[in-house]
Amino acid sequence: MSETIAFLKPRADVLARRATIIADLADLLPPEGLVHEPRELVPFETDAFVSYRRLPLAVALPTSTAEVAAVLKYCHRYGIPVVPRGAGTSLCGGAIPQEDAVVIGLSRLSRILEIDTANRTATVQAGVTNLAISDAVSPEGFFYAPDPSSQLACTIGGNIGMNSGGAHCLKYGVTTNNLLGVKLVLVDGTVIALGGKHLDAAGYDLLGLVCGSEGQLGIVTEATVRILAKPEGARPVLFGFDTSEEAGACVADVIGSGIIPVAIEFMDKPAIEICEAFAKAGYPLDVGALLIVEVEGSEAEMDAMLALIVEIARRHGVLTVRECQSATEAALIWKGRKSAFGATGRIADYICMDGTVPLSQLPYVLKRTGEIVAGFGLRVANVFHAGDGNMHPLILFNANDPVEAAKAEAAGNEILKLCVDAGGCLTGEHGVGIEKRDLMRHQYSEADLAQQMAVRAAFDAQWLMNPSKVFPLEGRPAA
Amino acid sequence: MSAILVPVCEEEAAGMIRAAAEGGRTLAISGGNTRIGFGRPVEADAVLRSAGISGIVAYDPAEMVMTARAGTPLGEIEEALLESGQMLSFDPIDHRAIMGTEGEPTIGGVFATNASGSRRLSAGAARDSLLGIRFVNGRGEAIRAGGRVMKNVTGLDLVKLLAGSQGTLGFLTEVTFRVLPRPQTEQTVIVSGLDDEAATRVMATAMGLPLEVSAAAHLPESVRGRFLGGHLPEGAATVLRLEGLSASVSVRAARLRELLGRHAPVSAIENEASAHLWRQIRDVAPYTDNTCRPVWRVSVAPSAGFQVVAALRQEAGIDVFYDWQGGLVWMRMEADPEADLLRRVIAHFGGGHATLMRASERMRQAIAPFEPLPDPVAVLTQRVRLSLDPFGVFARRIT
Numbered sequence: 078m079s080e081t082i083a084f085l086k087p088r089a090d091v092l093a094r095r096a097t098i099i100a101d102l103a104d105l106l107p108p109e110g111l112v113h114e115p116r117e118l119v120p121f122e123t124d125a126f127v128s129y130r131r132l133p134l135a136v137a138l139p140t141s142t143a144e145v146a147a148v149l150k151y152c153h154r155y156g157i158p159v160v161p162r163g164a165g166t167s168l169c170g171g172a173i174p175q176e177d178a179v180v181i182g183l184s185r186l187s188r189i190l191e192i193d194t195a196n197r198t199a200t201v202q203a204g205v206t207n208l209a210i211s212d213a214v215s216p217e218g219f220f221y222a223p224d225p226s227s228q229l230a231c232t233i234g235g236n237i238g239m240n241s242g243g244a245h246c247l248k249y250g251v252t253t254n255n256l257l258g259v260k261l262v263l264v265d266g267t268v269i270a271l272g273g274k275h276l277d278a279a280g281y282d283l284l285g286l287v288c289g290s291e292g293q294l295g296i297v298t299e300a301t302v303r304i305l306a307k308p309e310g311a312r313p314v315l316f317g318f319d320t321s322e323e324a325g326a327c328v329a330d331v332i333g334s335g336i337i338p339v340a341i342e343f344m345d346k347p348a349i350e351i352c353e354a355f356a357k358a359g360y361p362l363d364v365g366a367l368l369i370v371e372v373e374g375s376e377a378e379m380d381a382m383l384a385l386i387v388e389i390a391r392r393h394g395v396l397t398v399r400e401c402q403s404a405t406e407a408a409l410i411w412k413g414r415k416s417a418f419g420a421t422g423r424i425a426d427y428i429c430m431d432g433t434v435p436l437s438q439l440p441y442v443l444k445r446t447g448e449i450v451a452g453f454g455l456r457v458a459n460v461f462h463a464g465d466g467n468m469h470p471l472i473l474f475n476a477n478d479p480v481e482a483a484k485a486e487a488a489g490n491e492i493l494k495l496c497v498d499a500g501g502c503l504t505g506e507h508g509v510g511i512e513k514r515d516l517m518r519h520q521y522s523e524a525d526l527a528q529q530m531a532v533r534a535a536f537d538a539q540w541l542m543n544p545s546k547v548f549p550l551e552g553r554p555a556a
Numbered sequence: 557m558s559a560i561l562v563p564v565c566e567e568e569a570a571g572m573i574r575a576a577a578e579g580g581r582t583l584a585i586s587g588g589n590t591r592i593g594f595g596r597p598v599e600a601d602a603v604l605r606s607a608g609i610s611g612i613v614a615y616d617p618a619e620m621v622m623t624a625r626a627g628t629p630l631g632e633i634e635e636a637l638l639e640s641g642q643m644l645s646f647d648p649i650d651h652r653a654i655m656g657t658e659g660e661p662t663i664g665g666v667f668a669t670n671a672s673g674s675r676r677l678s679a680g681a682a683r684d685s686l687l688g689i690r691f692v693n694g695r696g697e698a699i700r701a702g703g704r705v706m707k708n709v710t711g712l713d714l715v716k717l718l719a720g721s722q723g724t725l726g727f728l729t730e731v732t733f734r735v736l737p738r739p740q741t742e743q744t745v746i747v748s749g750l751d752d753e754a755a756t757r758v759m760a761t762a763m764g765l766p767l768e769v770s771a772a773a774h775l776p777e778s779v780r781g782r783f784l785g786g787h788l789p790e791g792a793a794t795v796l797r798l799e800g801l802s803a804s805v806s807v808r809a810a811r812l813r814e815l816l817g818r819h820a821p822v823s824a825i826e827n828e829a830s831a832h833l834w835r836q837i838r839d840v841a842p843y844t845d846n847t848c849r850p851v852w853r854v855s856v857a858p859s860a861g862f863q864v865v866a867a868l869r870q871e872a873g874i875d876v877f878y879d880w881q882g883g884l885v886w887m888r889m890e891a892d893p894e895a896d897l898l899r900r901v902i903a904h905f906g907g908g909h910a911t912l913m914r915a916s917e918r919m920r921q922a923i924a925p926f927e928p929l930p931d932p933v934a935v936l937t938q939r940v941r942l943s944l945d946p947f948g949v950f951a952r953r954i955t
Contacts, residue, residue: 195757196883217764269930274856274883277670279926280933282716283940285716286713289713375804377804381801382801504709505708521711524697524699
């Protein structure tokens with residue numbers, strides 16, 4: 078794919094000192110903690126936003142907060158950019174390095190430090206995967222709620238960097254709502270603690286500021302998160318509607334009724350067809366839109382809630398209602414939805430957008446999304462978290478055709494602008510990274526952006542931390 | 557005190573702040589003045605009030621989101637929500653009774669102080685419900701942050717930063733927040749006669765069960781009589797709140813009673829009585845005594861609350877009750893505030909923070925009402941403050 082998004086020009090003085098820098102880093106880290114052979118740097122050249130790649134100068138793989146601090150202190154002293162990296166699953170290029178940067182990879186900081194069920198907290202190192210937290214606390218009857226679809230691979234450090242969401246945030250919130258404390262290494266190597274097992278840290282909410290800061294305010298090495306009692310049971314119901322409008326109106330009514338389902342997932346006709354062809358989940362093919370609504374609780378509670386939800390769906394002319402009697406049936410309902418990205422990837426290349434819109438705008442935005450993509454001569458499938466308005470249109474294209482690839486990127490940008498204009502935002506859970514960086518001016522005024530950048534500079538005056546990301550490259554304060 | 561400025565729109569407020577910055581004057585930001593006793597007594601050249609910037613801007617119950625101007629009275633917001641069967645999930649504390657203030661709380665003041673109540677334990681703090689803001693920074697620039705959607709990771713989260721900043725970083729002009737459906741029904745299960753340690757264990761057990769207990773508090777015998785007109789059952793009361801659909805609440809209450817009733821007397825109250833009890837807990841009813849005796853709000857790990865209290869009792873005269881599963885300790889000192897002692901004990905039991913919520917002006921002047929920050933965090937805090945208020949226009953209540 079041709080590159081339309083620019084990176085900062087590598088600092089020539091840093092590139093010129095490459096050998097010295099690597100030698101110095103070798104003094105700070107054990108041999109297995111430093112990667113610098115070009116061949117071995119390749120796995121770090123990109124993340125899940127694979128159309129852009131850059132080989133970093135070196136990769137540090139620390140195993141302690143002290144090692145992270147030593148590397149940061151060194152880089153800060155010599156003006157070397159730093160790119161933090163969790164598992165490299167970012168969909169917006171948040172972990173893509175640059176030629177003059179040292180990547181600090183957190184994969185070896187992978188210990189679970191403490192599980193405290195009395196206080197319902199888990200304290201883990203930043204490289205622990207999202208799912209590993211839930212797995213570790215599961216025997217005690219607990220789970221960690223935010224569940225991005227990459228949860229098998231993605232790290233809690235990366236989740237904090239991007240303030241990750243997931244399918245269940247309608248009820249449980251996103252990372253920032255489940256994060257109690259962090260150990261944070263500042264750009265100059267200073268180690269600070271924010272929050273802890275208590276609620277609402279003293280002073281300004283720096284923890285809230287750090288969460289979602291895309292690795293620009295420091296590097297989190299440890300996190301204390303809230304764990305919750307696992308619900309007794311969970312049960313989905315599947316609805317088929319003639320049109321997206323009817324499905325959208327049903328979503329609004331369910332939420333307005335006073336029930337908070339744990340998830341409401343939406344699929345449009347192209348998405349239903351793609352998923353059904355792949356997963357054979359028994360989805361109805363004669364409908365224009367499909368909803369999966371899941372509730373949690375005891376059997377009696379779920380019966381009561383589902384009865385209300387089905388009644389609401391009937392008021393909106395639902396064509397298909399599939400309730401499930403067994404765990405197998407429930408799993409089948411979810412199987413199609415969960416295979417959406419994989420199934421789509423089998424039939425075409427795609428880019429996944431992440432704009433969020435107010436619920437009342439869903440039908441309009443869906444319609445316009447279809448028109449925009451059709452205008453570029455491409456196809457789109459919509460699979461998303463309807464309960465919170467977080468859209469995920471998948472724009473299908475052929476990556477080997479540069480013209481089509483450019484069209485897909487252009488259509489994606491149009492859709493994100495549409496989301497902003499409808500009262501929403503560019504990104505609900507993936508982050509800005511490099512992907513949406515140049516669209517930030519569409520959402521924010523110059524003064525808004527200048528204020529964010531001033532706060533950012535309070536943490537990192539030299540703009541060394543993940544510098545090519547989030548904020549447009551032009552108009553930055555002089556370093 | 558000096559002049560009181562009451563702008564009627566954001567633009568006028570921006571002009572006033574610019575003028576103050578240029579003239580080297582300081583402004584003390586205020587909403588309804590009901591939380592005015594927080595922190596250090598404020599010295600400023602003028603008060604900047606949000607009262608003139610008022611009114612609900614947008615509210616669509618189906619989206620569970622409301623936008624209101626910062627000076628809107630909280631009562632007006634709650635009334636509008638009630639009409640649509642919704643509520644503020646974080647249950648903002650009303651500081652008037654405990655602090656002896658008058659006036660109408662504003663929605664801007666609620667978020668500027670991150671005022672959360674008992675349900676904070678399960679539904680998050682005010683800051684968790686806040687989706688977007690407009691504010692004027694110390695340069696007199698109108699800034700927008702966040703938005704009106706639940707999921708938004710576009711840029712730095714200045715919304716969280718401004719929430720709870722006590723009017724020291726910017727003048728809020730508009731807030732957009734998430735609301736929740738009012739539960740159809742509620743019940744509070746009361747376990748009687750437990751000491752603080754046993755109560756902490758019971759609360760932890762209850763919160764660890766899949767029963768969605770929305771709030772958990774412990775009211776020792778010394779304060780029991782101050783709730784529900786003295787009608788709580790004999791002995792200390794450990795209270796667990798259940799809310800939701802009636803079918804679900806009754807099932808969960810029965811389970812809880814069966815489980816906890818094996819070791820102690822268990823009873824329950826419903827609906828209005830239950831709601832009233834939780835309002836009293838939220839608003840610190842036992843220490844609403846028309847005195848200036850120091851009241852601390854201590855936040856520690858739930859399991860540490862009773863330990864902090866036991867250690868302090870060795871050295872000072874205190875009275876306490878617990879919210880947030882034991883992690884929020886409301887503490888009245890019978891004599892001086894004993895700030896250093898209290899903070900040493902908190903640090904010893906795993907850390908947290910203590911805020912002096914009520915005390916005479918002299919005491920608030922003499923000690924740090926907000927938890928002092930460790931050096932590197934204090935330095936960072938100062939830099940963050942300067943990035944929003946480079947000329948020091950906004951009066952410093954915090955440090």
